[in-house]
Amino acid sequence: MIDSTRDIQKLSREMDIPLNATIELLTECNLRCIHCYIPNHSEKGLEDYQLFSLFRELREMHTLYLNLTGGEIFLKKNIMGLLEEARNMGFSVSLLSNATQIDERIIRRLAELRISSFGTTLFSLDSSIHDAITRVSGSLEKALLNIALLKEYNIKVEIKTPIMRQNLLHYGRIEHFCDENGFLFNPTPTITSKNDGDNSVKKSCVDDEQMDAIADMILRRTSETAEKILKTDKEDKSLCPNTKNSVFIDAYGDVFPCINFRYKIGDVFSADLKNIWLGLERRYLLSLDKNMLTHCRSCNLQQECYPCPGLALLEDGSMFACSSSARKMAEAEHRNKKKGG
């Protein structure tokens, strides 16, 4: 077996191939999570024929990993038809869903389709906390029921846990729950501003002291796969290595390098995806390198920090700025290293 993740990611970057594609199918959602980065929850997304056409284009451009996200993807009409088409085309399909809009019939079909992974979010195993964050009563109960079914049908489950002030004391139980059930646990203290720049959601972020308390756990839980990708990214000199092999298409048909990097490189109504991929906007991004981050040169956090130009653009005004989110995590790791000697 090859050193799969790293090698294929590296190869695709060298060859200018969008190996990883993420499509936001819609922004509609039945939950109203307090920290959500989506400003409105009413967009129904691209039509099926447009999505099928995108699938075909991506296939021709050699995309292998297709991530489908929302909003809540199971509110999308004909979601199962879309998934079947994607799998028949040979994509490795990962889903991000809140797990409240599925049932055993759907889960059985997902198992038959060999979906690569089902990512969902748990804020707490205590419904008073989880449901307060989602602002929908009963959402935890439904999600847990379906997560159990996903396990029963041998579908790989990834639990994402944004750690905020509201659920700071609850991640430990989720971690244990994941280990007990063989789920991948993916905690993060990073809460991003809304896509429209509204940073009111940032008030849920943990403070420095709280960050120090969870930094070690976050690092410990960084999966082997994620670690390999981060290592490859660190070695890469370009400003955003993801730009070389990833693409994100939002529910409005706008195209970006990634879900966090809101620098629009085109839209699917004005140009073919291939032309957008090869187009000037993306070429411009590819011409940028990490040396342009002048503030990083004298920074003592270089070893710990994974600067993200996308978050910097969204939250700090410029893709060349110091990403406050990346810095916060790096500072915590740095302090913890010092404490540990």
Place this chain on the structure above:
Amino acid sequence: MRINGWRALYFPNMVDKGINGTYNKNMVNNGIWIYYVDYLLGKSRFGGVVLFLSYTHNVSWQTINDVLYIVDERDSSIYSLGNAGKDFWALIGELHDYRVIMLSLLKRYNVEEQVLNVDLLQLAEELEHMEFVNCLSEDEI
């Protein structure tokens, strides 16, 4: 017959059937695809043919630079037939008859025997005109 997903087999030294150096795909009966990949292991030394048999949804796949990558969705392991997965090679190294190899691999991936028998006949017809050279073991490569 409904065809879902993909399986792969690799037979070295089979490429020189007028396809030299290029990547072609031909869809044959019932979704059996044949990929001719000329430089799985370096352009000069080996050619090869990869046969996809699409019976189940267990795998995802993509070709990059004419090399085939397969993700086994049961455990997310990824195989490149450019520097082929050890278990593929182990099977291919041990077994020299393509039908036996095919049966072993398909059984390994829980393809129903009934489906397997039917399609093996179809496949045999498609492959009749091809010459099969003994497969190479991992050591030989």
